Structure formats: structure tokens, C-alpha cells
Amino acid sequence: MIVAQVFLILLTIGFLAPVVWALLSAFKPANDIIRAPLSFDPTTFTLDNYTAMFEDVPIGSGFVNTGIVLLVKGTITLFCAPLAAYAFAKYDFRGKNLIFGAVLVTLMLPTIVLIIPLLLEMKQLGWVNTYQALILPGAVDAFAIFWMRQVIAAVPDELLDAARVDGCGEFGIFWRVVLPVIRPGIAGLAVLTLMNIYNDFVWPVVIASSDARATLQVVLSTLAQNITGNRIGADYATVTGELLAASSVALIPLLVLFIALQRHFINGILAGSVKG
Secondary structure, eight states, rough: OEEEEHHHHHHHHHHHHHHHHHHHHTTTTTTHHHHHTTTOOOGGOOOOOHHHHHHSSOHHHHHHHHHHOOOOOOOHHHHHHHHHHHHHHHHOOHHHHHHHHHHHHHHOOOOOHHHHHHHHHHHTTTTTTTTHHSTTTTSHHHHHHHHHHHHHHTTTTTHHHHHHHHTTTHHHHIIIIIITTTHHHHHHHHHHHHHHHHHHOOOOOOOOOOOOOTTTHHHHHHHHHHHHHHHTTHHHHHHHHHHHHHHHHHHHHHHHHHHHHHHHHHHHHHHOOOOO
């Protein structure tokens, strides 16, 4: 037991050390980050990296675009995926297993394979550099449906039959009976969905080529170019300091989200592990 605890502590330190270093280094003078990367002198504490970063990088618009995509795309996923999963888990219809198998097959397709077809489709629809293109593709993905099917399959059929006897409609059964029972699973899916959308980079960098629709991850990927383009004579230390500042700011929403929903996330993981 002691050996296991020591191992977990060392593993935790190994995972947290780079994050702590990045957070502390963002408050160091830019030259000190390069000159003495592993040291931290509280007397040299400064906000210059953050001030310069907000002047050089359009991180605010990145947050706004990411927030819009998170809100709309997350809502679509959390509403439609449980409905589809409910049909697969509790209804018998012709071709159900075939359709569900086809849904699962899409999990094995790498994202890069779908980039060109999706881009051509968005071009035909005139949706390049629009919120529609950022939101709709992948709004209801196979993993979300599979996750919720596993959760809903554990709901006793007797609850559904009792609701039908009481005269409840099919959507009413889902909304009033199933939904309250699977709330932990939805909470877990919500955390994973929001994290995936927030960290998504490949599709946004392809479809949102303009700064007006660039999400936070796209803004961060072009951060060095923005800094050197907006500041004449910007050196490696300046770029590094502002990059650490921007990364620290981008990390805050995920930390807050995980800390606030940690209990629901763990319960959702356990709920999603039920075999249906």
C-alpha cells in the first residue's frame, strides 16, 4: 500500500511539474525564463508578459469564438446524443444492430480522413469561416451515443413500463423518467464533451482561416507569428514569455471546469462503465 501511494505521488508530481513551471514562469521577466528556467525569484514577480500578450494577441476573440462553439455545439451533443442512445438502448426496430454497428465504425476513422470531404461539403454550402462549420460537423459523435447507450441500458425497463401504464408519452418517459436517472452519466459526458470542443484544433484551423472565426486553440497556434508581427524586434525570450502567459490564461477555464464538476465527472465515468 505504501509503495503504491509513493508511486502515485511521484506520478502526480511528474504530471503537475510542467504545469506549475509554466504558471510560475509566466510571471517571470522574459529574459529570466531563458537565463534561469528552473528558478523563481518572488522579488522579480511581474505581469509584463500578460500585459504584452493581451496587446499583441487577439486572445479575447479566440475566447469568444470558443465560447460560442462550446455553448451551441455542447448543447446539441448533450440533447441529441441521449435521445439517439435511448432509441438504441430501449427500442427494438429493424436494423438496429446494423445501424449501431455503423455508428461504432465511425469511431475507428481518423479525423484527418474526414477533413477533405467535410471541407468540400462546407465549401459547397458556403459555410467556410462560419460558426455553422465550426459547430455542426461532429456535434453528435459516435462516442457520445455509445457512452449514453451504456448508461441508459442500465435503467430498469420496469420504470418505463410503469410510466406507459400511467399514460406518459414516449418523449415524456425520456424526459421525466430516464433523464433524472442518467444525470450522472450526462454530467460525465458534459465534461468530456466540453474538454474535447475546447481543445479541438485540427478542424478549426482548417475551416476557420480568418481571425474573425479563429477559436482559442487556433489563436494559440499562431501566437508566435502574431507577437513577432505586432512587435518589431521581438526576440525568443519575449515570444516565450507571452506564449506561457497565453497558455496559462487558456488553462484556467479547464481547471475551473474540472474542479467544479470533479465529483460529477467521476460518477459519470462509473455510470458509463456499466455494461449494457
